[in-house]
Amino acid sequence: MESLGDILRRITARNISTTTNGAGVSLPDSEPAGDVCPRCNGSGWVTHRVHIGHPEFGQAIPCSCQETQDADTRTAALRRYSNLGALARITFTTTNLEGPLPDGPSRKMFGEGVTAAARFAEDPQGWLVLTGPSGSGKTHLAVAIANKCIERNQTAFFIVAADLLDHLRAAYSPENPVSYDDLFEQVRNVPVLVLDDLSMANATPWAQEKLFQVINHRYNNSLPTVVTVRGPLQRLDDSLRTRLEGADGTATVVQLGNFNSRLVLGIGEVRAEMLERMTFDNFDTLGGASASDQDRESLDLVMHAARTFADDPDGWLLLTGPRGSGKTHLAVAIAGEQLKQGSQVFFAFVPTLLDHLRATFSPDSPVGYDELFEQINSVPLLVLDDLGAESSTVWAEEKLYQIIVHRHEARLPTVITSAASLNELEDSKSRIASRLVDGIVVNWQPITAPNYRDQRRRS
Numbered sequence: 001m002e003s004l005g006d007i008l009r010r011i012t013a014r015n016i017s018t019t020t021n022g023a024g025v026s027l028p029d030s031e032p033a034g035d036v037c038p039r040c041n042g043s044g045w046v047t048h049r050v051h052i053g054h055p056e057f058g059q060a061i062p063c064s065c066q067e068t069q070d071a072d073t074r075t076a077a078l079r080r081y082s083n084l085g086a087l088a089r090i091t092f093t094t095t096n097l098e099g100p101l102p103d104g105p106s107r108k109m110f111g112e113g114v115t116a117a118a119r120f121a122e123d124p125q126g127w128l129v130l131t132g133p134s135g136s137g138k139t140h141l142a143v144a145i146a147n148k149c150i151e152r153n154q155t156a157f158f159i160v161a162a163d164l165l166d167h168l169r170a171a172y173s174p175e176n177p178v179s180y181d182d183l184f185e186q187v188r189n190v191p192v193l194v195l196d197d198l199s200m201a202n203a204t205p206w207a208q209e210k211l212f213q214v215i216n217h218r219y220n221n222s223l224p225t226v227v228t229v230r231g232p233l234q235r236l237d238d239s240l241r242t243r244l245e246g247a248d249g250t251a252t253v254v255q256l257g258n259f260n261s262r263l264v265l266g267i268g269e270v271r272a273e274m275l276e277r278m279t280f281d282n283f284d285t286l287g288g289a290s291a292s293d294q295d296r297e298s299l300d301l302v303m304h305a306a307r308t309f310a311d312d313p314d315g316w317l318l319l320t321g322p323r324g325s326g327k328t329h330l331a332v333a334i335a336g337e338q339l340k341q342g343s344q345v346f347f348a349f350v351p352t353l354l355d356h357l358r359a360t361f362s363p364d365s366p367v368g369y370d371e372l373f374e375q376i377n378s379v380p381l382l383v384l385d386d387l388g389a390e391s392s393t394v395w396a397e398e399k400l401y402q403i404i405v406h407r408h409e410a411r412l413p414t415v416i417t418s419a420a421s422l423n424e425l426e427d428s429k430s431r432i433a434s435r436l437v438d439g440i441v442v443n444w445q446p447i448t449a450p451n452y453r454d455q456r457r458r459s
Contacts, residue, residue, distance in 0.1 A: 017364075027286065028227055035430060040084065044280045054075060069449055070336075079150055080106070082146055082147075082150055082155075082157060083144065083157055083158050083159055084158050087143045087147075088147060089149070090140055090143040090145050091147050092114070092148060095140065095141070097110075097111055097114060097295065098110070099136070099137050100135055100140075101136055101137075103253075103258065103342075104237075104342030105258060105342060105343070106252060106258055108134075108258070108342075109256050109258075110136070110137055110440075111253075112254065113130060113137065113141055113255075115253045116128060116252055116254045117141040117142075117144060117145050117266075119131075120145060120224075120226070121144070121145040121152075124145075124154065124191075124192050124224035125226070126222070126249075126250040126252070127219070127225045127250055127252070128225075128226045128227075128252050128254070129229060129244045129245075129254070130226070130228045130229070130256060130365055131232065131233060131253065131255045131256065132255055133230065133258065133308070134230055135257075136194075136256040136257035137257070137264070138197075138229075138256055139197070139228055141256070142158070142194045142226050143158065143194070145194065146192070146194045146226075148159050151194045154191060155190060155191045155192065156190070156192040156193075156194060157187065157190040158194040158196065159195065160196045161195055161196065161197055161199065161211065162197065162199075163304045164183075164195070164214075168180060168210055176441065179435050182345060184210075184214075187214055191223070192225070193218060193224075193225045193226070194224065194226045195214075195215075195225065195226070195228070196228050197228055197230060198227050198236070198240075198253065199230060199231075199236075203327060209238075212237070215227075215240060215244070216243060219243045222250065227244060231370075232367070232371055233245060233253065234371075235368045258344060258375075259359035267353075267367075267372065268347060268348055268379075269347065270336070270339070274332050275332065275336045275339070278328070278329040278330075278332035278333055278336070279333050279336060280306070280307055280310075283326060283329055283333065284299075284326065285299040285300050285303055287299050287325070287449035288449070288450060288451075289452060290298050290450055291449045292448075295447075295448045295450070298321075298446065298447050298448045299326065301445060302319060302326075303445055304331070305445045306319075306331075309443070310333065310337035311337070313381055315413065315441045316407075316408070316415070316416065316419075316443065317334075317414075317415045317445065318416050318422075318436055318442050318443065319331065319415070319420070319447065320417070320418050320420065320421055320422060320446050321419070321447025321448065321449065322447070322449070322450060322451050323419045323451055324451030325450065325451060326447065327385075327417035327418075329421075329445065331347075331383050331415050331417050332347070332383075334415055335347050335383055338381050343381055344379050344381065345380075345381045345382045345383065346376060346379040346383070347383040347429070348376075348382075348383065348384060348387045349386055349387055349389075350385065350387050350388075350390045351386070351389050353384070354390055354391075354399060360372055363402050373403075375402055377403060377406045379412075380419060381414070382413070382414045382415070383417075384403075384416045384417070386417060386418065387416050387417065387420075387429075387432075388417040388418045388425060389419070395430065397431075397432075399428075399433060401431050404435050404436075408435045408438070411441055416436070422446070423439065
């Protein structure tokens with residue numbers, strides 16, 4: 001692949017007084033190659049010398065050569081300019097619509113992403129932000145957009161965010177063939193920019209500033225931009241995140257797959273042996289030899305409530321009762337039915353979940369706190385097993401409260417099990433319990449049956 005420096009030297013407009021960068025500074029000399037347009041040197045676009053505040057300030061317009069060049073010549077010039085190299089092979093035609101991730105929800109997300117990307121490529125307006133875990137197809141769709149723009153004779157420039165920063169640092173060297181200003185203006189003003197793998201992980205203040213300058217300029221001037229982000233947007237600096245989220249409607253954010261932190265670490269997954277062992281079909285509603293008629297009635301009621309919830313998760317289901325009475329069994333059975341339907345489920349033993357959240361603060365953690373916390377907050381079905389078994393620290397109480405409040409206010413389907421009674425939870429966790437007693441959102445099903453596991457061991 002041709003170096004970025006060579007590309008910029010070849011394509012940058014040559015000493016044209018009427019064509020400048022957005023600040024009104026004449027672009028540097030460069031020798032055009034062959035029959036490449038001497039006005040735009042093959043890029044297909046120019047910017048006019050206008051004052052700050054002018055409607056065309058920072059805006060790229062088609063070069064006059066676009067009207068005279070034949071289609072093949074224009075396409076070849078645009079492809080040289082694009083910085084795509086071998087990525088020119090990636091198009092919407094070559095895209096597997098099922099996506100690269102195997103789970104049903106991720107495939108659905110990818111299909112929605114393809115639709116959004118194709119729509120953007122046909123008429124680049126505003127911003128398209130693609131998020132998701134590694135290997136979810138973000139770069140593939142971003143490149144397909146760039147190639148579609150070239151096919152439609154639009155100028156697009158592709159660059160990885162880390163490479164951009166490396167090139168900008170290198171541009172300070174007097175031996176570098178491309179100046180800092182040339183590259184910076186190129187990225188800021190190109191008609192369609194595809195910025196791949198934007199990240200603030202371990203970014204220096206200088207890097208943060210440069211990325212913000214690029215993004216802020218393009219945002220303020222409404223320049224069509226595609227950005228891919230690995231992980232939730234919440235992990236980015238607030239100044240960048242607010243631009244990418246586009247509260248004014250300028251940006252479309254599409255998630256292409258489930259964030260893979262729990263897939264890597266096993267966080268939130270239900271073990272296969274639990275799914276096989278704990279089903280509705282093998283749930284014991286008799287409650288053991290010592291169970292009373294009232295106990296068996298409570299088991300019948302909770303079994304019915306769990307099955308109903310599993311068929312159509314709506315609101316919350318709170319299961320309380322003695323240890324060994326079947327709460328976890330039913331929670332796993334609910335999770336199993338939802339997984340069969342292709343839904344996303346996050347299953348967590350509460351003390352272990354808090355341990356995982358604490359571990360994310362380690363520099364060696366493969367997953368960030370924000371990523372894991374966001375997944376817990378937003379997953380379609382959350383199962384919190386054994387609430388009250390965790391160590392009661394201020395930090396733990398605060399994290400649990402944040403999760404509970406968020407999902408309660410959003411009315412996101414949630415299953416909670418606890419060996420503590422509702423009265424005991426009100427005494428020990430008053431803030432959390434205030435949400436659990438909400439009869440509009442929460443269906444409370446107390447189990448009165450004794451620990452049948454102990455009875456079986458004694459028999």
